[in-house]
Amino acid sequence: MDLQLKGKKVLVTGGSKGIGKGIAKAFLEEGAEVAILGRGKEALNQAKKEMPSLKTIQADVTLEEDRTRAFNEFLETFSRIDILVNNAGGSSGGKTMETTIAQFEEAMLLNYFSAVHLSQLAVTDMKKYKNGAIVNISSIFGRESGGKPTYNSAKAAMISTTKSLADEVVKDGIRVNSIAPGSILHPTGNWQKKLDENPEQINKFVEDQIPAGRFGTVEEVANTVVFLASEKASWIIGASINVDGGQSKSNF
Template structure:
């Protein structure tokens, strides 16, 4: 299926590894021009070697000033941004009682406020063009309990923001959606570390908690994200789509 993405200008935050890198690869395969932003210079070098024709932007996206710089650099590099993928994120802390307030603040900056800032930054140009797609990579744990509170709180806020912005932007031809992955296995992810540390426990988790009987892959998240960004999904906006092999316990 031709998704009509050839020549589209795409920015992927947190694009040097894992799901972000997989999403970048998916857009490149469709003929899009892609820039990825991430903190690690080494990770960006490795991603450029692996992905080939991709633009890299080094920035610490927990910082408001760095996010502003990264957006400006992406526009200078690409000329404009047709598709924004807000993927950067991370998990920290333990129980609510034992997690310092600073960890909640950092989680909101990285997972949530980064998406808000980048979305606000691309809106004026998208409105002028009368088109655009913004996709926020959230989590099934932004929709139900599970995982660390810092992460879940930020991802829940991201999903709420997705619907709010989608309703505002729809009349300008801009679609805003969220993709909510379940447990995804990749070399740089937390699930890989947990699997190596305690394979018996994690294999039992998969058996008990994921009806499909296995972890998801980066490519499976990327395929859905690329489709959602394309005009093949032109009537989809304000949605949060689980991509989880049935792991979520929600009825919707």
């Protein structure tokens, strides 16, 4: 299927490794022009080495000035933005009563506020052309318990904002959706670390909790992102789509 993404200008946050890097690669394979945003210079350089046509921008998305600078750098390079993928994220802390307010605030900054601000910047530019797509990477744990409370809360907020922003800007030709991955295995992720530390326990988790009987892959998430960002998904507005092998317990 031709997703008609050739020449589209794409920005992927948290794009130097893992799911973000896989998303960037998928867009490049569709002929898009892609920039990734990340904190670590070494990881950015490695991504650039693997994908020479990639544009890399070093920035910390938890800092407002860095977000603004990075977005302006993207526009200076590409002149416009067609697609934004808010992928940057992470988790910290433990149970709610064992987690400091500072950790909750950090999680909201990284997972949620960064996505809201970058979406505002992107929508401002997209409105000029009456066209654009934003895809937010949330989590099945934004819908149900299972992850750390800091992460769950931030991802739940992202799902809610996806819907409210989508309804607000669809009249401007801009579509906003989110993807809720389940447990995805990749070399730099937490699941790989846990699998290395305790393979018996993690394999039991997969058997008990994922009906498909295996972890998901970066490519399976990336394939869904490029579809949602394309005009082939033109009637999908404000949705949050599970990509989880049946792991989620929700029935919607």
